[in-house]
Amino acid sequence: MSMRIFLIPSATAALMLALPAFAADDAQSFVNKAAIGGMFEVDSSKIAQGNAKDQQIKDFSKRMISDHGAANAKLQKIAGEQKLQVPTQPDAEHKSDLERLQSTTASLDQPYVEMQRKAHADAVSLFEAYAKEGDNPALRSFAAETLPTLKMHRDMIEKIAGASAGLPAVKTASTPKPPAPVPGANSFTEAQAKKRIQDAGYADVSALAKDEQGVWRGQATKDGKGISVALDYQGNVFAGQQ
Missing domain, CATH: 1.20.1260.10 (Ferritin, core subunit, four-helix bundle)
Structure with a gap:
């Protein structure tokens, strides 16, 4: 694994907290x-x-x-x-x-x-x-x-x-989509995986389960037709993957 040295400045009064992706109401x-x-x-x-x-x-x-x-x-x-x-x-x-x-x-x-x-x-x-x-x-x-x-x-x-070698980034808009789900440790929760698939244009997402390669797989519908769907750890969504 390649190594890089990063200077970590002393924090100010406080710093980031790991939180769900929505704003607090009160x-x-x-x-x-x-x-x-x-x-x-x-x-x-x-x-x-x-x-x-x-x-x-x-x-x-x-x-x-x-x-x-x-x-x-x-x-x-x-x-x-x-x-x-x-x-x-x-x-x-x-x-x-x-x-x-x-x-x-x-x-x-x-x-x-x-x-x-x-x-x-x-x-x-x-x-x-x-x-x-x-x-x-x-x-x-x-x-x-x-x-x-x-x-x-x-x-x-x-x-x-x-x-760091071996720590690929989650896909961004400029990252080419691979032809098939990329194996890797997947930290998306089931709810997060479902939302990401829905955001890609699929409805009725169900039966999601993570396989041994870290890929979330399940069923969904698009244009009124049932189809299998998959989500890898980079956030790529695939249809018709077995």
Whole structure:
């Protein structure tokens, strides 16, 4: 595996939190997502610290443990001052991801990096939305102050993904679509896989199951006709694949 050295600047007051890809409606919703995301960052990075093979990933995960520990404490303090409840346990989706990392017998570098990329993209969206339209001034300031660091670390994990051999990036608009699903550790949840297939123009997506190559496969309809569909870990959607 090729190695690259990235200088990881000291975080400011707080940094990115791994969160679902939708904006918080109110202060309590924001705190819920932020706290759960912060726990996930620390816990997943502790697993990576002990099991990652690439040194740059170990360095990144070490920074996540340190900085998110501080961020979690600051969020908890603000939430307490605002009389808001702070979750102490991960939700089902993050718990499942942690269990998958913990039980990985092969290298966990790829799934960890994929989870971090998705989490940071979602975090930027969440914090941008709350910094702009949040209903609680203290939390809105927290989101605004954190956002530049979120974006910086999102860029860092993208560089790590691109620089490390064996960690292909999720498909972008400029990436040519392969002729068949690409095997690889797939960090899309079933709900995320279903939405991505629906966004590609398919309806009635059902019977999704992940095969031994990490490819989500199931059934859907398009133009009123039933068809088999597949989604690989890069986000490519295929029809008629067996």
